[in-house]
Amino acid sequence: MTESRGKLIVISGFSGAGKGTVVQGLVEKYPYSLSVSATTRPPRPGEEHGKAYYFKTVDEFMHLIDYNGFIEWTNYCDNYYGTPRRFIEDEMRLGHDVILEIEVEGALNVKRQYEDAILIFITTPDAATLEERLKGRGSEDEPTIRKRISRAREEVTLVHNYDYVIINDELEQCIEEVNAVVLTEKNQYQNRVALIDQIRTELEEI
Ligand code: 5GP
Secondary structure, three states: OOOOOEEEEEEOOOOOOOOHHHHHHHHHHOEEEOOOOOOOOOOOOOOEEOOOOEEEOHHHHHHHHHOOOEEEEEEEEEEEEEHHHHHHHHHOOHHHHHHEEEEEEHHHHHHHHHHOOOOEEEOOOOOOHHHHHHHHHHHOOHHHHHHHHHHHHHHEEEEHHOOEEEEEOOOOHHHHHHHHHHHHHHHHHHOOOOHHHHHHHHHHOO
């Protein structure tokens, strides 16, 4: 069978929309490769180096930028975050679909470089639910929550750049909807050109 290059699936959403949980559910249930970002943000309780993030000092992060180690990076709420280049490229070459969970600016940056990346935005059904979830998480203080809500006000003006908007009301349903979108995208004709060419050749030979 024709091996095609893996897809890049970029998942963003307001802080508190639950996109981390959605992504976790997706990789547990389906064979996606998950990109682990680098960040200068301090670890939250329970977050492990190499799993949640690669935790870096600002100097280490700057060094990686200098060496072209990121496909994109940004400063989000006073911390740096970046997507490591090598993992993404290797996985896609192997035909694996790679999920990036990154914020809006980074997502748009990725789309500029990988135009067939699928951009999916996860939202709560409304803003009140968002605020409730941010407060309920208990891991951020009030000023940080305010900062994240004000960031959501900026992000909402950029959602029109996404290919899909999926509501995270019921977690399992949201996971299934994201997976369905990816399957649909992969079955589009332009992703099947090589396969059809191969079948055309095979048909000549039988
Ligand atoms: P958190 O601090 O809550 O883990 O992440 C804050 C924001 O940074 C989230 O919206 C998350 O998706 C985003 N983020 C995580 N890693 C990256 C990355 O590598 N690049 C960009 N642009 N955003 C990231």
